[in-house]
Amino acid sequence: MNALRLIYHYLRIGVMNELQYQINFWLQLLQSSVALAVGLVGLSLVFQHTSDLAGWSRAELLAVMGVHILIGGVVAALIQPNMLRLMEDVKDGTLDFALLKPVEAQLLVSVREIRLWRLVDLVIGVVLLVVALLQLGGRLSPQALLIFGVALLCGVIMIYSFWLMLTCVAFWIVRVDEILNLFEGLYAAGRWPVGIYPGWLRAILTFLVPVAFAITVPAEALTGRLEVTTLALALALAGGLFTLARIVWRIGLRHYAGASA
Amino acid sequence: MSASAIQVTDLRKVYTVPEREAGLQAALRSLIRPRVREVQAVAGVSFQIAPGEIVGFLGPNGAGKTTTLKMLAGLLHPTSGEARVLGYVPHRRERAFLSQMTLVMGNRNQLQWDLPAADSFELQRAIYRIPPAEFRATRDAFIELMEVGSLISKPVRNLSLGERMKMEIIGALLHRPGLLFLDEPTIGLDVTMQRRIRNFIASYNQRYGATVMLTSHYMADVEALCRRVIVIHHGRVLYDGPLSGLVDRFATYRQISLSLSEPADLSAYGEVVANAGTRVTLRVPKAEISLLSARLLAEQSIADLTIEEPPIDDVIERVFATE
Numbered sequence: 326m327n328a329l330r331l332i333y334h335y336l337r338i339g340v341m342n343e344l345q346y347q348i349n350f351w352l353q354l355l356q357s358s359v360a361l362a363v364g365l366v367g368l369s370l371v372f373q374h375t376s377d378l379a380g381w382s383r384a385e386l387l388a389v390m391g392v393h394i395l396i397g398g399v400v401a402a403l404i405q406p407n408m409l410r411l412m413e414d415v416k417d418g419t420l421d422f423a424l425l426k427p428v429e430a431q432l433l434v435s436v437r438e439i440r441l442w443r444l445v446d447l448v449i450g451v452v453l454l455v456v457a458l459l460q461l462g463g464r465l466s467p468q469a470l471l472i473f474g475v476a477l478l479c480g481v482i483m484i485y486s487f488w489l490m491l492t493c494v495a496f497w498i499v500r501v502d503e504i505l506n507l508f509e510g511l512y513a514a515g516r517w518p519v520g521i522y523p524g525w526l527r528a529i530l531t532f533l534v535p536v537a538f539a540i541t542v543p544a545e546a547l548t549g550r551l552e553v554t555t556l557a558l559a560l561a562l563a564g565g566l567f568t569l570a571r572i573v574w575r576i577g578l579r580h581y582a583g584a585s586a
Numbered sequence: 587m588s589a590s591a592i593q594v595t596d597l598r599k600v601y602t603v604p605e606r607e608a609g610l611q612a613a614l615r616s617l618i619r620p621r622v623r624e625v626q627a628v629a630g631v632s633f634q635i636a637p638g639e640i641v642g643f644l645g646p647n648g649a650g651k652t653t654t655l656k657m658l659a660g661l662l663h664p665t666s667g668e669a670r671v672l673g674y675v676p677h678r679r680e681r682a683f684l685s686q687m688t689l690v691m692g693n694r695n696q697l698q699w700d701l702p703a704a705d706s707f708e709l710q711r712a713i714y715r716i717p718p719a720e721f722r723a724t725r726d727a728f729i730e731l732m733e734v735g736s737l738i739s740k741p742v743r744n745l746s747l748g749e750r751m752k753m754e755i756i757g758a759l760l761h762r763p764g765l766l767f768l769d770e771p772t773i774g775l776d777v778t779m780q781r782r783i784r785n786f787i788a789s790y791n792q793r794y795g796a797t798v799m800l801t802s803h804y805m806a807d808v809e810a811l812c813r814r815v816i817v818i819h820h821g822r823v824l825y826d827g828p829l830s831g832l833v834d835r836f837a838t839y840r841q842i843s844l845s846l847s848e849p850a851d852l853s854a855y856g857e858v859v860a861n862a863g864t865r866v867t868l869r870v871p872k873a874e875i876s877l878l879s880a881r882l883l884a885e886q887s888i889a890d891l892t893i894e895e896p897p898i899d900d901v902i903e904r905v906f907a908t909e
Binding site for chain 1: 656659660661663679681682684685687694700701706708712713714
């Protein structure tokens with residue numbers, strides 16, 4: 326309960342901060358619209374030449390794109406800003422303040438920042454998913470919706486854990502800005518179902534950077550092609566990555582020495 | 587709980603720092619085989635601080651002050667030795683321990699930059715789970731004491747350095763900690779601001795019986811607040827005792843201030859520290875003070891002569907310079 330209260334209070338502060346820069350909302354809207362348009366054009370270009378891509382129809386791929394944008398929005402609004410702040414704090418030694426608070430430090434460093442306007446992508450993602458579902462013509466059973474929700478949550482947990490581990494590298498190597506670009510590049514690959522990629526890349530996207538599980542699996546749930554074993558694997562991977570990230574974080578903290586002596 | 591608020595026994599901290607010569611070649615070489623060097627930041631420090639005491643923690647830059655404070659606050663693991671703070675082992679960072687202490691760093695800022703300080707205070711309330719009534723009472727009392735009532739709803743970025751520091755201290759004390767680590771709380775502030783903050787610390791200490799450990803480069807802070815000082819240099823305790831004893835122990839000289847009837851060259855008697863025509867200040871060894879004053883009075887035409895202890899920052903400066 327206290328965790329929720331803490332999240333609420335930081336969210337409140339974050340929103341108040343963001344409301345001061347309302348121009349960013351319009352900029353974000355523009356940026357997201359352009360990205361969406363580019364994505365849609367790409368999709369229609371592909372389907373001028375074929376009617377299915379590795380077994381995925383056009384509407385199904387729209388769903389993949391929806392999940393990609395949705396999770397991308399969550400990453401950009403909540404995960405990435407917190408991890409960037411953590412990196413800065415490790416570099417400048419200001420992590421001290423977070424560590425002095427009588428609350429769980431990992432929770433604290435994960436909820437301090439929010440880029441409110443990036444949540445525009447969350448809305449766009451949901452709209453895309455609704456459109457995709459309508460095109461597929463199927464009605465979504467509450468059960469399928471639940472499974473989709475679970476898969477989505479697993480995906481977010483996996484990406485959060487992955488990010489946290491990447492960020493923890495900052496405890497040893499103080500400058501890690503380059504790592505960000507690495508993630509962005511690989512995340513872009515998640516726009517398409519991982520099944521279309523060659524085996525080696527699929528392996529990377531599945532287990533090294535869990536884009537496959539984070540994006541393709543929820544999309545599979547939505548389009549009724551998810552197998553129980555895949556869902557179980559996603560749950561296990563989410564749990565495993567989260568635990569691993571927590572261990573890495575603990576070790577990193579022990580290594581943290583602050584910037585000034 | 588033990589009788590002392592802070593108990594430190596033979597505390598050490600060794601940093602491993604990368605070492606590298608200048609130049610591109612050396613930089614490349616260090617990629618393959620990084621060379622490291624061990625630096626003893628704190629080299630076996632022991633002391634005790636009783637509850638309610640205000641202790642000045644003095645030393646030049648790099649003496650190990652901040653490292654010691656950070657170990658006591660639980661931010662750094664000691665390499666060896668033992669620290670007990672409020673009965674806890676700091677680096678375990680138990681919640682009960684963290685809720686009872688605070689660390690203020692004068693050169694760091696933890697308030698929300700774009701928002702009024704009032705919002706940051708709310709956040710502190712949530713983090714420390716301060717009951718609402720207690721929170722309001724404490725906040726209002728502090729605001730009055732610091733005289734910042736009208737500034738509370740201004741965005742922090744629009745406050746002056748001194749105003750910001752006042753808010754910073756209020757925020758750090760809202761949960762009424764019984765133990766304060768203050769690392770240069772008045773750095774960069776003007777004299778009035780420094781005095782106001784000093785008074786605040788003193789009255790907080792009185793009202794709540796809090797233990798305070800203070801580092802400052804301004805001896806005025808230390809003289810106003812601390813009866814006891816711990817001087818640390820090269821990671822070791824050089825002196826631990828009353829502030830007045832520091833002068834007795836380390837000042838090997840006294841100052842003689844003279845008013846002359848007419849200007850004269852007095853450099854034969856001692857080191858001339860200040861010379862403004864007929865007003866001269868001499869620095870002379872403690873042992874020769876009576877002999878020299880007698881000679882001065884006999885040989886010069888003197889309107890007034892006073893013997894003074896040297897200013898305390900002077901003493902400290904000399905201690906650090908000679909070690």
